[in-house]
Amino acid sequence: xxxxxxxxxxxxxxxxxxxxxxxxxxxxxxxxxxxxxxxxxxxxxxxxxxxxxxxxxxxxxxxxxxxxxxxxxxxxxxxxxxxxxxxxxxxxxxxxxxxxxxxxxxxxxxxxxxxxxxxxxxxxxxxxxxxxxxxxxxxxxxxxxxxxxxxxxxxxxxxxxxxxxxxxxxxxxxxxxxxxxxxxxxxxxxxxxxxxxxxxxxxxxxxxxxxxxxxxxxxxxxxxxxxxxxxxxxxxxxxxxxxxxxxxxxxxxxxxxxxxxxxxxxxxxxxxxxxxxxxxxxxxxxxxxxxxxxxxxxxxxxxxxxxxxxxxxxxxxxxxxxxxxxxxxxxxxxxxxxxxxxxxxxxxxxxxxxxxxxxxxxxxxxxxxxxxxxxxxxxxxxxxxxxxxxxxxxxxxxxxxxxxxxxxxxxxxxxxxxxxxxxxxxxxxxxxxx
Amino acid sequence: xxxxxxxxxxxxxxxxxxxxxxxxxxxxxxxxxxxxxxxxxxxxxxxxxxxxxxxxxxxxxxxxxxxxxxxxxxxxxxxxxxxxxxxxxxxxxxxxxxxxxxxxxxxxxxxxxxxxxxxxxxxxxxxxxxxxxxxxxxxxxxxxxxxxxxxxxxxxxxxxxxxxxxxxx
Numbered sequence: 001x002x003x004x005x006x007x008x009x010x011x012x013x014x015x016x017x018x019x020x021x022x023x024x025x026x027x028x029x030x031x032x033x034x035x036x037x038x039x040x041x042x043x044x045x046x047x048x049x050x051x052x053x054x055x056x057x058x059x060x061x062x063x064x065x066x067x068x069x070x071x072x073x074x075x076x077x078x079x080x081x082x083x084x085x086x087x088x089x090x091x092x093x094x095x096x097x098x099x100x101x102x103x104x105x106x107x108x109x110x111x112x113x114x115x116x117x118x119x120x121x122x123x124x125x126x127x128x129x130x131x132x133x134x135x136x137x138x139x140x141x142x143x144x145x146x147x148x149x150x151x152x153x154x155x156x157x158x159x160x161x162x163x164x165x166x167x168x169x170x171x172x173x174x175x176x177x178x179x180x181x182x183x184x185x186x187x188x189x190x191x192x193x194x195x196x197x198x199x200x201x202x203x204x205x206x207x208x209x210x211x212x213x214x215x216x217x218x219x220x221x222x223x224x225x226x227x228x229x230x231x232x233x234x235x236x237x238x239x240x241x242x243x244x245x246x247x248x249x250x251x252x253x254x255x256x257x258x259x260x261x262x263x264x265x266x267x268x269x270x271x272x273x274x275x276x277x278x279x280x281x282x283x284x285x286x287x288x289x290x291x292x293x294x295x296x297x298x299x300x301x302x303x304x305x306x307x308x309x310x311x312x313x314x315x316x317x318x319x320x321x322x323x324x325x326x327x328x329x330x331x332x333x334x335x336x337x338x339x340x341x342x343x344x345x346x347x348x349x350x351x352x353x354x355x356x357x358x359x360x361x362x363x364x365x366x367x368x369x370x371x372x373x374x375x376x377x378x379x380x381x382x383x384x385x386x387x388x389x390x391x392x393x394x395x396x397x398x399x400x401x402x403x404x405x406x407x408x409x410x411x412x413x414x415x416x417x418x419x420x421x422x423x424x425x426x427x428x429x430x431x432x433x434x
Numbered sequence: 435x436x437x438x439x440x441x442x443x444x445x446x447x448x449x450x451x452x453x454x455x456x457x458x459x460x461x462x463x464x465x466x467x468x469x470x471x472x473x474x475x476x477x478x479x480x481x482x483x484x485x486x487x488x489x490x491x492x493x494x495x496x497x498x499x500x501x502x503x504x505x506x507x508x509x510x511x512x513x514x515x516x517x518x519x520x521x522x523x524x525x526x527x528x529x530x531x532x533x534x535x536x537x538x539x540x541x542x543x544x545x546x547x548x549x550x551x552x553x554x555x556x557x558x559x560x561x562x563x564x565x566x567x568x569x570x571x572x573x574x575x576x577x578x579x580x581x582x583x584x585x586x587x588x589x590x591x592x593x594x595x596x597x598x599x600x601x602x603x
Contacts, residue, residue: 121477155478156560158574206480325436325498327524333435353435357490365489373480403494 004028004092004141014066018180022070028141029069029095035133036283037103041065043286047181048108049241050232052315054185061102067176072098072165074198075172075208085203090162093145096138097152101166101173103127103134107287110359111242115249116272125150126279164207169364170197170218170375171208178224181232189227192220202378209376209384218375219393222364226397229363236406239354240317243408247349248294248308255302264296304349311410319411321431322404323353333407336430343423345413352408364388364398407431438473440529442491443500443522445472448537449544451517458492458516459484460551461543467558468593468600470536482556482576492516500525535602542596553581554589565590 006027014022024030032038041062050057072094080086104123106112113120127134128150138146151157155167166173175194182190200214210218232238252266256273268289271277297309311317323329333353340347366374366388375387388395409431414424428434445462452458463483466472474485495501500522504515518526543551556576560568565586572581 119475155480156571156575160480325439325525327521327528330436330525330528355436355439355491355494357487357494362486362490372484403490403497405494 002141004145016063016067016070018067018176018183019070022066023073026092026095028092028137029099031137032096032099032134033066035137037127037132037134038062038065038100040283040286041102041105043288044105044107044109045287046177047185047232048110048238049245050181050185050235050238052241052317053235053237054187054232056184056186057181059180059184061105064177064180065099065102067180068101068166068172069095069099071172071175071194071198075165075201079198079201080203083203085161085205087159090159092141093148093152094162094165096145096149097162098166098172100124100128100134100149101153106282107285107290108245111246111249115246115253116275116277118277121154123279123282124153127283128153130279132279160206161203161208164373168207168373168375170210170221174225175221178221178228181228182224185232187228187231189231190224192224193217194221197221204376204378204384207373207376209378210387212377212379212385212390215377215387215391218377218387219391222387222394222397225364230402234356234359234404236320237317239359239406240320240408241312241315243318243352243354244308244312247352248297248305248312251302251305251308251349252293252297255305260302262297263300266293268293304346308349316412318350318352318408320354320406320408321433323407325353325405332430336427339423339427339430343414343420343427345410350410350413353405354408355405356403364394366398437529439491439495439500440526440531441472442488443495443518443526444529444531444533445470445536445540446501446516447518447523447526449540451515452544453513453515454548455489455492455514456481457544457548457551459488460548460555461540462488463555464543464551464558464596465536465539465600467555467561468539468597470533470539470600476559478559482552483559495522535600538602539596539599542599546592549579550585550589550592552576552579553585554592557586557589558593561593 007025008027008030012024012030016022039062042060044061045051046059046061046064047057076091076094081088104120104127106118106120106123109120112118128138128146129135135146138149148157152162152166155163157163165171175197178190179194196214196217197210200211200217201208202211252269253273256269268285271281294309294313297305298313300306336351337347340351365372366386376384377387377390378384388398411433414428414433425434442462445465446452449461452461460482462472462474463476463485466474474488474491476483476485492501496503499519502517502519506513506515553572556572557568560571563571569583569586572586
């Protein structure tokens with residue numbers, strides 16, 4: 001028996017708060033979980049800075065990756081197995097891609113990628129194809145196997161059905177994170193009947209389709225997705241923490257470029273600051289390392305870096321007002337910029353607009369112009385229909401989108417009496433705080 | 435602030451109007467790949483490179499009243515046409531756009547079909563691979579579009595031509 005078919009002597013099971021158990025039968029999956037690159041995901045939170053708002057949201061990308069694996073395992077072993085449209089030779093590939101799909105995420109990856117112009121998907125590819133423990137395990141299956149796994153995750157694999165298991169509008173990735181994020185944040189939205197959805201999934205040539213009788217379960221999934229976006233993912237206070245985090249990284253980079261002498265040399269960041277990070281350096285970075293520096297940087301002599309880190313570590317976040325960038329408001333923003341300078345508060349770091357498009361979460365889209373593949377329902381006669389054309393509920397929330405923009409600033413500095421009181425009062429008036 | 439929004443508006447203004455969401459996605463992707471400073475992240479999707487960030491930004495601009503989105507019913511599907519509104523034009527005046535080569539590139543791309551731009555953007559997505567490998571990718575990943583070898587050749591020629599246009603900044 002080859003390595004790809006090797007099973008564990010006894011099935012391994014991990015307790016999981018969302019799926020109850022994660023079942024591991026395949027030796028390859030067991031070995032992948034044991035690699036250092038996969039274990040690194042324990043030190044990267046699934047929801048970045050959300051733990052500063054929902055204190056339970058400390059779960060890691062490792063938790064989520066195991067969850068996605070478990071959902072795909074149930075689909076291919078319990079639902080697809082034996083169906084003519086499903087090629088069972090793709091089973092192990094689907095499981096590996098599910099387990100490894102988030103491998104390249106960096107610490108607080110949303111802000112991190114923005115500041116350093118990186119893409120976690122490229123690092124996922126590098127980890128799978130490079131000189132790593134992950135690669136070693138995958139290549140034992142077959143020398144061409146790592147490339148296949150990388151292609152599925154990059155959505156460029158020839159069998160689109162396999163791709164759609166982890167990257168479509170109703171995939172294992174979304175089904176896990178919605179439930180897991182709801183569980184760990186403690187919110188009451190985000191729940192839907194996944195068992196039912198799995199039972200009505202059917203493999204088709206290019207994607208998974210849903211039996212029409214399962215439409216109401218899918219409606220529930222779409223509704224929970226909608227609720228989670230606005231209640232958890234787009235939470236304005238989480239966005240405030242993200243704004244501060246982004247500005248810390250910008251400031252540290254700026255100081256490094258200006259040859260500032262840090263009290264402790266930030267060796268983990270050197271190659272990042274220089275814009276030429278290697279895979280080895282990337283893998284050494286995690287949120288524990290990052291938070292260690294933030295802790296130290298509170299003591300830095302640069303007042304901006306020190307203040308921003310103190311805010312992040314002690315959760316003294318920026319306040320916000322709604323901002324509509326009308327021409328009048330844009331003039332007001334220019335005026336605020338000038339007043340911030342006059343008050344000795346650098347607006348580059350302390351006056352920040354954040355838009356809903358700056359956030360990485362997406363909504364259901366019916367794909368009217370083929371921009372994204374929609375969810376398809378299969379009627380009894382085999383006819384395929386796009387979900388929002390059949391469901392009034394989905395149609396009503398996939399029309400005009402809600403978008404917003406918020407202006408973030410340090411209200412505490414504007415309210416204190418440490419000087420420039422007149423200018424600060426002007427600022428407060430412009431922000432409608434007084 | 436709002437510089438990324440302004441960049442999108444500037445691109446649409448340069449083209450005059452853009453018909454089709456897919457076309458807009460591909461135009462911005464190609465412009466980004468030939469070195470114009472668009473910040474939106476693209477990933478490979480079923481129909482080629484796609485940016486959710488760009489979709490959201492366009493929605494925001496429509497909600498702000500800076501872009502006009504006209505929904506037209508075609509045979510069996512809807513098509514969207516984007517133009518700048520007068521307040522959008524006013525808003526754009528807040529920004530200095532120093533990209534003289536963008537307009538000829540956007541106008542040129544706008545004259546191409548969405549199908550051809552989909553092919554060009556897919557070629558660009560795999561541009562690091564050899565032409566044979568790219569051709570194979572196109573034939574396996576986009577088998578339904580049935581792109582011919584001549585069309586793939588044209589896409590390669592077009593990339594060279596549009597890169598030249600972009601250099602004239």
